[in-house]
Amino acid sequence: MSGATRVVVLISGSGSNLQALIDGQIAGELPIDIACVISNRPGVRGLERAAEAGIEALTLDHKGFDSREAFDKALAETIDAHRPDLVVLAGFMRILTPAFTSRYLGRMLNIHPSLLPKYQGLHTHQRALDAGDSEHGVTVHFVTDELDGGPAAIQAVVPVLAGDDAASLAARVQQQEHLIYPMAVRWFAEGKLSMRENKALLDGEPLPASGYQVRTQTAP
Numbered sequence: 001m002s003g004a005t006r007v008v009v010l011i012s013g014s015g016s017n018l019q020a021l022i023d024g025q026i027a028g029e030l031p032i033d034i035a036c037v038i039s040n041r042p043g044v045r046g047l048e049r050a051a052e053a054g055i056e057a058l059t060l061d062h063k064g065f066d067s068r069e070a071f072d073k074a075l076a077e078t079i080d081a082h083r084p085d086l087v088v089l090a091g092f093m094r095i096l097t098p099a100f101t102s103r104y105l106g107r108m109l110n111i112h113p114s115l116l117p118k119y120q121g122l123h124t125h126q127r128a129l130d131a132g133d134s135e136h137g138v139t140v141h142f143v144t145d146e147l148d149g150g151p152a153a154i155q156a157v158v159p160v161l162a163g164d165d166a167a168s169l170a171a172r173v174q175q176q177e178h179l180i181y182p183m184a185v186r187w188f189a190e191g192k193l194s195m196r197e198n199k200a201l202l203d204g205e206p207l208p209a210s211g212y213q214v215r216t217q218t219a220p
Helices: 014-024 044-051 068-078 097-104 125-128 166-189
Strands: 005-011 032-039 057-059 085-089 109-114 133-140 150-158 192-197 197-203 213-214
Touching: 005 014, 005 044, 005 192, 014 044, 032 044, 032 068, 032 166, 044 057, 057 085, 057 213, 068 109, 085 213, 109 166, 125 133, 125 150, 125 166, 133 166, 150 166, 166 192, 166 213
Parallel strands: 005 032, 005 085, 032 057, 085 109, 150 213
Antiparallel strands: 109 133, 133 150, 192 197
């Protein structure tokens, strides 16, 4: 795919966001070439999704390394062998070392199921419910050495509905994940989305702290 942005995707599980990117690439909606998919866990569905699409699928099991630093070093070497323009974390459940995040600063994106800076870390949907929030959502952000703390590129906001539990809220948020992650990747590939001085920029203009915001008014 000549001229396309080369992408390496890191996963740890089912790879539903990876599938959204694969679908966008196949449909010609995303000017990207997914060069490789790497999982830190063997046998996950995301590896099958990559293989089914004819994309190189590799496992680099973190359990085979005696330190976080050793794993990140090996991971970086594997990534760099594919010469990516962009590294995409799609459900990659690893805390990355500063040496790793600085290596890809400004060209690594992550998706996190909350309206950052709220609810960094795990169990975001239940935490939003426990707090009585009226809105919840998902954020695509640049990766820095602060866990879930890099500048936001785009957020999708969904209402919290009466009767929601963590599962129903998660399902509604995930629908938005599959829309906004390809959007952010497309913007990056088109040269519209960038990071400078720890700020996300769209068309050269700094985005607000929440990033570009998409709102859904009702549940499907």
